[in-house]
Amino acid sequence: MSDLIAALRGAIGATQVLTSADDMAAYLTDWRGRYQGDALCVVRPGTTEEVAQxxxxxxxxxxxxxxxxxxxxxxxxxxxxxxxxLISLARLNRVRAVDTDNNTITVEAGCTLHAVQEAAHAAGRLFPLSIASEGSATIGGCLSTNAGGVQVLRYGNARELSLGIEAVLPDGRVWNGLRGLRKDNTGYDLKHLFIGAEGTLGLITAAVLKLFPLPRRRATAWVAVASPAAAVSLLTQLRSDCGDAVTAFELISATALELVMRHIPGSRQPLAAPAAWQVLLELSEFAANNPDVELENSLAKATGVQDAILAQNESQRLALWRLRENISEAQKIEGFSIKHDIAVPVSRIAEFVAAADAAIEKHFPGVRVVCFGHVGDGNLHYNLSMLLGVENAGLIARSHEANLVVHDIVHSLGGSISAEHGLGQLKRDEIKRYKSETEMELMQSIKHVLDSHGLMNPGKML
Structure with a gap:
C-alpha cells in the first residue's frame, strides 16, 4: 500500500494525503459517535480532475x-x-455559475448547503433545501442521500431540486451531466442513479440545482394540536385554504421540545401552557398577498387547534425554528437513542404513531419516545431511549428488536424505513426484509455494471 500512498501524494500533493491517526481521527467517526472506522489514508482532492486521478x-x-x-x-x-x-470532497467548494434567467446554480460537491443558500440569496434567488446541519452538510452528501428537510412539502427533496450532475465513475472516468435543462428526453436519466446511491456507484463532484424567487413575505406559527390526527387535519385545512403557500409543516412532540429546553441554552417555551403535540408551520408568498392574514383565517376555522402563536418579526421566526432545528443536537447531548427515519402516506401518520406507541410500550415498558418530523411529506423521526443510563444501554443493545417492531408497522402501512437519511451501515441488512427479491436483484445488477470490483463505498446500502 505504500506505493499507492506515494502515487496519491504525487497526484494531489503530499499535504492532502493524511496517514497519521491524529490527522485522520475526525474523518473516521460519524456525527452520532456510533460508528468508528479505520482507513488506509484520507485524501483531500481539490478538483474534479484530482478526484478522477x-x-x-x-x-x-x-x-x-x-x-x-x-x-x-x-x-x-x-x-x-x-x-x-477515504476521499473527502470538502475542498471542492466552489460555486461555478449562477444563471438567474434559467434559475439555476452550478456548485461543487463540497459546498456546504448554507454556502449554496447564501450564493443564491446574493443573486436574489432561493435555494430551498434546508436541514438542521446545513452549516456543515455538503451538497454532495445531500445528493448522495437524497436529503429532504423542512421544505419538501413545497419544493421537493434533493432529487427534485437537481437538474444535472458531474460524477467520477469507479474506474476514474468523469461523466459530465451538468445540464441545466428541465426537458431532456434523450434516454435514461442517469443522474438519478447517483442521487440517493450513497456513493456506491461513483462520486458526485458537482451539480446543477434549481433556484426559485425569494419569497416576499412569510408567516410562521407555533400551534398546539390535540393529536397527530388533528395535525394532519390542520395540514389539509391549510393546503385547502392557502394552496402552495404552505411551505413547511413540522410535528413536534412534548418530549422532543422538552429535550431542547433542557439542553439548548436560551430556549424558551413558545406557548403559555405545554401541549402533548405541537406544530411549527410556515407559509411563504411571492405575490403581494399577506400570509399572516391567510394563516390566521385558516387557523380560526381549523378543528383540533388548542393554542397558537404567530411570529411577529424575523427574530421571533428564527427563535421558533431554532427550537425545531436543535432537537437532534439535544438528543445527542442526552445520549444514544434508537433512531427511526420513516415515511408513510400523510393520511396514515396518526395511525402509525398510535400503533408504534402501543407496540413499543408493550415490548419496552417505560421507553421514552421522541417523535418529530415533516408531517407535510409523511416523514417522521421516531426515536427511542430510556431516562436512566443503565436502562438505556440495555435498550440500545436491543436495537434490532426495536427496529423490527417499528419498521414492520411502517411496512404494513405502505411506508419506507428510510425517508431521508439513507441506509448506510445501519439499515443495510434490514432493508432486505422489506424490498422484494426482484428489487434487490435490480439494485445489485446496477451496482455490478458500474462497480464490477465492488470498490465504491463497500458495506453500505447493499
Missing amino acids: VVHLCNEAKVAMVPQGGNTGLCGGATPCGGEV
Whole structure:
C-alpha cells in the first residue's frame, strides 16, 4: 500500500494525503459517535480532475474507497469499515455559475448547503433545501442521500431540486451531466442513479440545482394540536385554504421540545401552557398577498387547534425554528437513542404513531419516545431511549428488536424505513426484509455494471 500512498501524494500533493491517526481521527467517526472506522489514508482532492486521478489509482490497485462530505450523516454511510481510502470532497467548494434567467446554480460537491443558500440569496434567488446541519452538510452528501428537510412539502427533496450532475465513475472516468435543462428526453436519466446511491456507484463532484424567487413575505406559527390526527387535519385545512403557500409543516412532540429546553441554552417555551403535540408551520408568498392574514383565517376555522402563536418579526421566526432545528443536537447531548427515519402516506401518520406507541410500550415498558418530523411529506423521526443510563444501554443493545417492531408497522402501512437519511451501515441488512427479491436483484445488477470490483463505498446500502 505504500506505493499507492506515494502515487496519491504525487497526484494531489503530499499535504492532502493524511496517514497519521491524529490527522485522520475526525474523518473516521460519524456525527452520532456510533460508528468508528479505520482507513488506509484520507485524501483531500481539490478538483474534479484530482478526484478522477485518485479514483483511477485506487481502482488500479483494487483498493476500496469511501466518499465523505460534511460527515453529518446518521446511518454510518460515510464512515469507512476498515482499510479503505477515504476521499473527502470538502475542498471542492466552489460555486461555478449562477444563471438567474434559467434559475439555476452550478456548485461543487463540497459546498456546504448554507454556502449554496447564501450564493443564491446574493443573486436574489432561493435555494430551498434546508436541514438542521446545513452549516456543515455538503451538497454532495445531500445528493448522495437524497436529503429532504423542512421544505419538501413545497419544493421537493434533493432529487427534485437537481437538474444535472458531474460524477467520477469507479474506474476514474468523469461523466459530465451538468445540464441545466428541465426537458431532456434523450434516454435514461442517469443522474438519478447517483442521487440517493450513497456513493456506491461513483462520486458526485458537482451539480446543477434549481433556484426559485425569494419569497416576499412569510408567516410562521407555533400551534398546539390535540393529536397527530388533528395535525394532519390542520395540514389539509391549510393546503385547502392557502394552496402552495404552505411551505413547511413540522410535528413536534412534548418530549422532543422538552429535550431542547433542557439542553439548548436560551430556549424558551413558545406557548403559555405545554401541549402533548405541537406544530411549527410556515407559509411563504411571492405575490403581494399577506400570509399572516391567510394563516390566521385558516387557523380560526381549523378543528383540533388548542393554542397558537404567530411570529411577529424575523427574530421571533428564527427563535421558533431554532427550537425545531436543535432537537437532534439535544438528543445527542442526552445520549444514544434508537433512531427511526420513516415515511408513510400523510393520511396514515396518526395511525402509525398510535400503533408504534402501543407496540413499543408493550415490548419496552417505560421507553421514552421522541417523535418529530415533516408531517407535510409523511416523514417522521421516531426515536427511542430510556431516562436512566443503565436502562438505556440495555435498550440500545436491543436495537434490532426495536427496529423490527417499528419498521414492520411502517411496512404494513405502505411506508419506507428510510425517508431521508439513507441506509448506510445501519439499515443495510434490514432493508432486505422489506424490498422484494426482484428489487434487490435490480439494485445489485446496477451496482455490478458500474462497480464490477465492488470498490465504491463497500458495506453500505447493499
